[in-house]
Amino acid sequence: MKVIKIDKKEWAGGLERLSDSFLLCGPVKKDKFHNFKELEKGELPDMNLLNTRLSPKSIVYPQSEIMFKYTLDENQKDHNILKEIDKDYSPRGVIGIRPCDAKAFLLVKANFDAPEYKDPYWIKSYKATTFVGYACNIPCNTCFCTTAGCGPFHEQGLDLLLVDAGDYYLSKIITEKGKNLLTAAGWSEKMDAAAAGDQIASMKQAAEAKITARVATNKLKDKKTTELFEASFWEEVAFACINCGTCTYVCPTCWCFDIQDEAYGSSGIRMRNWDSCMYPLFTFHGSGHNPRETKMQRVRQRFMHKLKYYVDRYENGIQCVGCGRCIRHCPVNIDIRKVCDLMNDYEPALDEE
Amino acid sequence: MLTYIEKIKEISSRLLQEGKVDVVIGFRKGTVPMMNEPCFVKRPEDVDNFVWDSNCGINLANYLANRKEKIGIVVKGCDSRNIVTHIIENKIKQDQLFIIGVPCKAMIDRRKIEAMFETEIQEVIEAEDRIIVKGHGLEKTINKIDVLQENCAICVQRNPVIYDELVGEPVEEKKDVDRYEDVRKIESMPPQEKWKYFDDLILPCIRCYACRNACPLCYCPTCFVDESRPQWVGKSQDPTDTRTFHFLRAYHCAGRCTDCGACERACPMDIKVRQFTKKLEKDCLDLFGWEAGMTLEKRPPLDTYRPDDPDDFIK
Ligand code: SF4
Ligand code: SF4
Ligand code: SF4
Ligand code: SF4
Numbered sequence: 001m002k003v004i005k006i007d008k009k010e011w012a013g014g015l016e017r018l019s020d021s022f023l024l025c026g027p028v029k030k031d032k033f034h035n036f037k038e039l040e041k042g043e044l045p046d047m048n049l050l051n052t053r054l055s056p057k058s059i060v061y062p063q064s065e066i067m068f069k070y071t072l073d074e075n076q077k078d079h080n081i082l083k084e085i086d087k088d089y090s091p092r093g094v095i096g097i098r099p100c101d102a103k104a105f106l107l108v109k110a111n112f113d114a115p116e117y118k119d120p121y122w123i124k125s126y127k128a129t130t131f132v133g134y135a136c137n138i139p140c141n142t143c144f145c146t147t148a149g150c151g152p153f154h155e156q157g158l159d160l161l162l163v164d165a166g167d168y169y170l171s172k173i174i175t176e177k178g179k180n181l182l183t184a185a186g187w188s189e190k191m192d193a194a195a196a197g198d199q200i201a202s203m204k205q206a207a208e209a210k211i212t213a214r215v216a217t218n219k220l221k222d223k224k225t226t227e228l229f230e231a232s233f234w235e236e237v238a239f240a241c242i243n244c245g246t247c248t249y250v251c252p253t254c255w256c257f258d259i260q261d262e263a264y265g266s267s268g269i270r271m272r273n274w275d276s277c278m279y280p281l282f283t284f285h286g287s288g289h290n291p292r293e294t295k296m297q298r299v300r301q302r303f304m305h306k307l308k309y310y311v312d313r314y315e316n317g318i319q320c321v322g323c324g325r326c327i328r329h330c331p332v333n334i335d336i337r338k339v340c341d342l343m344n345d346y347e348p349a350l351d352e353e
Numbered sequence: 354m355l356t357y358i359e360k361i362k363e364i365s366s367r368l369l370q371e372g373k374v375d376v377v378i379g380f381r382k383g384t385v386p387m388m389n390e391p392c393f394v395k396r397p398e399d400v401d402n403f404v405w406d407s408n409c410g411i412n413l414a415n416y417l418a419n420r421k422e423k424i425g426i427v428v429k430g431c432d433s434r435n436i437v438t439h440i441i442e443n444k445i446k447q448d449q450l451f452i453i454g455v456p457c458k459a460m461i462d463r464r465k466i467e468a469m470f471e472t473e474i475q476e477v478i479e480a481e482d483r484i485i486v487k488g489h490g491l492e493k494t495i496n497k498i499d500v501l502q503e504n505c506a507i508c509v510q511r512n513p514v515i516y517d518e519l520v521g522e523p524v525e526e527k528k529d530v531d532r533y534e535d536v537r538k539i540e541s542m543p544p545q546e547k548w549k550y551f552d553d554l555i556l557p558c559i560r561c562y563a564c565r566n567a568c569p570l571c572y573c574p575t576c577f578v579d580e581s582r583p584q585w586v587g588k589s590q591d592p593t594d595t596r597t598f599h600f601l602r603a604y605h606c607a608g609r610c611t612d613c614g615a616c617e618r619a620c621p622m623d624i625k626v627r628q629f630t631k632k633l634e635k636d637c638l639d640l641f642g643w644e645a646g647m648t649l650e651k652r653p654p655l656d657t658y659r660p661d662d663p664d665d666f667i668k
Contacts, residue, residue, distance in 0.1 A: 244563035
């Protein structure tokens with residue numbers, strides 16, 4: 001393990017150098033909350049944050065993404081043919097991504113970069129990105145990452161892990177990509193590996209100890225899908241839900257999209273936009289039939305997908321990293337931790353209704 | 354306000370026991386500070402789940418449209434005005450309802466309180482007009498009046514306009530409230546500035562439609578933004594489409610909006626969406642002397658014709 005020390009006095013200069021060869025994104029505060037945005041030349045990421053309101057998934061997977069363009073003008077030779085549009089996949093660096101959000105990319109990778117299907121847009125932009133993680137010394141009350149296959153110092157999905165140690169960052173090199181980014185920034189102050197390792201380990205322990213929110217997921221795999229599906233608790237779980245889709249839009253692990261054509265005059269584009277299983281339109285058939293007609297069915301789908309279907313299909317744990325965003329921003333306080341426990345503990349024989 | 358809860362439980366339990374209602378809709382304690390969750394209770398022994406405090410800002414009228422059973426419902430002033438609107442618009446029948454009226458002492462704005470502190474809030478305790486906020490190594494008492502939901506701060510109808518039973522003495526309604534200071538400010542802007550004001554306002558919008566879904570007025574089986582044949586509005590984040598959504602949503606609420614604030618409270622991006630509806634509310638008051646949801650006796654101005662209509666073109 002190699003750890004480089006970045007004195008905070010060297011921070012701005014390093015980022016400046018980095019911006020010559022990387023497109024940089026980082027958390028920036030506007031009004032009351034932080035979100036990731038592309039950093040202008042000289043603009044610094046605001047590292048004084050808990051986490052961003054929206055997840056950084058949009059950096060790789062934008063809310064609206066144009067895929068093709070076409071012309072309907074029959075005087076053009078290539079009319080009515082979809083043509084891929086040029087995109088910029090030059091190297092980019094995400095500075096200050098929290099470990100949960102970086103791990104989330106690995107969970108959605110199972111969908112976008114699967115043996116049977118490859119999503120070229122997602123794959124190319126994921127590959128172009130270097131993830132500079134930012135360990136959480138002070139996790140939020142709603143974070144339950146440690147029981148969701150992740151943690152405040154988790155390294156999976158990261159190329160570098162920054163640990164805030166007061167006047168400096170300890171920067172742990174995780175991949176070759178991470179090393180290259182450090183070189184490009186000119187950060188190179190070596191540290192004694194053993195001492196740095198100890199320092200990180202004790203900070204990690206302290207951070208993990210602060211996380212009291214947890215979920216139990218150990219029995220999900222062995223539950224019968226049909227029994228969970230029929231459980232009586234869904235009515236109560238779903239009652240308050242207004243199907244606003246906020247939970248899925250803020251979530252780093254929700255991946256669903258909808259494809260739309262938009263034409264203006266004789267030219268048009270085909271794009272994809274985030275979609276949400278919480279919307280009635282999501283499953284609305286051309287025939288007029290909707291297999292998920294009621295709110296309860298849609299709420300059930302969200303939780304069954306994250307906590308049961310994904311678990312069974314990918315054998316990779318739950319489709320959730322415990323970032324807590326859906327809990328913090330659901331307008332009616334529907335809490336995935338409660339639902340996960342209901343599912344994990346469900347015994348059909350004890351179901352009262 | 355904290356004494357209301359015993360009465361809410363007592364009435365709910367009685368209604369369920371006597372079989373007067375099939376279900377009571379109210380709030381249960383949330384899992385994070387300053388949040389409660391709308392819930393229903395069907396058995397008298399479960400009424401202890403109910404809570405009442407300054408975090409009950411969600412408009413429960415939103416849970417009524419098209420329900421068929423007999424319902425008890427815990428209702429603030431603004432919720433009751435939306436129930437009146439529902440009854441007028443045939444979304445629920447009055448005789449299906451047992452309205453448990455709460456003389457409202459205003460709700461607090463959790464985002465405003467969160468923004469006051471650098472660290473995360475762990476616990477919030479209410480003591481009538483004071484709010485005690487606890488966080489990592491932090492304890493501070495703030496005055497409730499300084500952190501009200503913006504619509505509550507200018508509310509003129511805190512007591513329910515219709516109810517079957519009240520849970521406490523009516524509160525004194527505020528007189529001489531200037532409800533439209535902000536609207537007048539925008540009205541006086543030159544067109545370009547006005548345009549920019551609204552463009553900036555909705556810039557962070559992610560088109561999740563939480564504002565629409567939190568609103569009791571938005572019960573259309575298919576919202577215009579969801580129509581696909583024809584498709585009226587594009588689905589990307591194109592500014593024209595986002596504007597279209599906001600303008601039309603507001604217009605669909607004209608003469609119906611009670612300024613309950615549920616839309617603004619729900620927005621995950623802190624957008625002040627009431628800036629649209631308040632203008633229309635003000636126009637309704639100026640032009641027709643109309644305030645939504647105050648009475649079952651009159652039809653709303655936008656679904657009636659009156660010979661003294663202030664506009665000429667219609668005559
Ligand atoms: S954020 Fe809450 S209310 Fe909105 S769809 Fe998700 S669970 Fe339902
Ligand atoms: S489901 Fe909720 S807690 Fe889990 S990753 Fe998504 S937003 Fe975070
Ligand atoms: S709730 Fe907020 S972000 Fe969502 S559509 Fe409404 S204004 Fe936009
Ligand atoms: S538009 Fe907003 S303030 Fe008006 S009734 Fe609907 S939710 Fe309430």
